[in-house]
Amino acid sequence: MRKKLPLGVSLFAMLLLLSSQAFAAPQSELWPTWDNSNESNSATFDHSQWQHLLDRYLTEEGQHTLFNYGAVSSQDKAVLEQYLTDLTSLDPRNYRQSEQFAYWVNLYNALTVKVILDEYPIKSITKLGGFLSFGPWDDKATTVAGQSLTLNDIEHRILRPIWNDSRIHYAVNCASLGCPNLAKTAFTAENTESLLDAAATQFTNSEKGASVDGNTLTLSSIYEWYGVDFGDNEQAILKQIDVYRDGKPLKGWSGKIQYDYDWSLNKP
Incomplete structure (x- = not known):
């Protein structure tokens, strides 16, 4: 018999699920x-x-x-x-x-x-x-x-x-x-x-768009949520970013790639 979770645990699990789905970008x-x-x-x-x-x-x-x-x-x-x-x-x-x-x-x-x-x-x-x-x-x-x-x-x-x-x-x-x-x-x-x-x-060209720290490239989560609009794979997305970005090209990056986004209000 399947064990029933306590109500509080069930609610917490549901909230975690909803939270994880919140970042699913609309098509x-x-x-x-x-x-x-x-x-x-x-x-x-x-x-x-x-x-x-x-x-x-x-x-x-x-x-x-x-x-x-x-x-x-x-x-x-x-x-x-x-x-x-x-x-x-x-x-x-x-x-x-x-x-x-x-x-x-x-x-x-x-x-x-x-x-x-x-x-x-x-x-x-x-x-x-x-x-x-x-x-x-x-x-x-x-x-x-x-x-x-x-x-x-x-x-x-x-x-x-x-x-x-x-x-x-x-x-x-x-x-x-x-x-x-x-x-x-x-x-x-x-x-x-x-x-x-x-x-x-x-x-x-901003750190919130793309930044390199050692072997880690941090990209805006926009490129993860809406990657389909920038390219059909990670390298294609990096190539698209390179069109506007100064400095060393990102295409061909072989290190770690992670995504980040700051939801704090854009106020002074």
């Missing part, structure tokens, strides 16, 4: 309704309110770009709310695809800042979300064109499958020190390529 899976655009439309989205907030509350500290959540005024919280209202009142499918990319990245990052501000002070975004949730990424974040969206929807069902660009992981920010930095400039159709390249260069 890229297209939400077909968003894969449409109007390439003849020359109109652009207005991201000036988001730029205002970035200019006022982003600071640099070493390898990190930090958001000063605690200093955000009530007036600027209203600016963020208005920006999100204005942005989500528009249907991005009526715009060019290049405009859409900037729309979704800025929306994701602005929504993440709002999630933190709504619950601040907190130590980590992972403390948010429902009971036994690891973060707020599966919670409803907004509504666009009548469709309810989560942060995971935006990243994994829209951005990743439509654009199929590994640099997306350097552009969307999860409000954590281990994450690629929140860009100091709002994305637009015109600056997307330069911002993506700059973000990739910055992250791969």
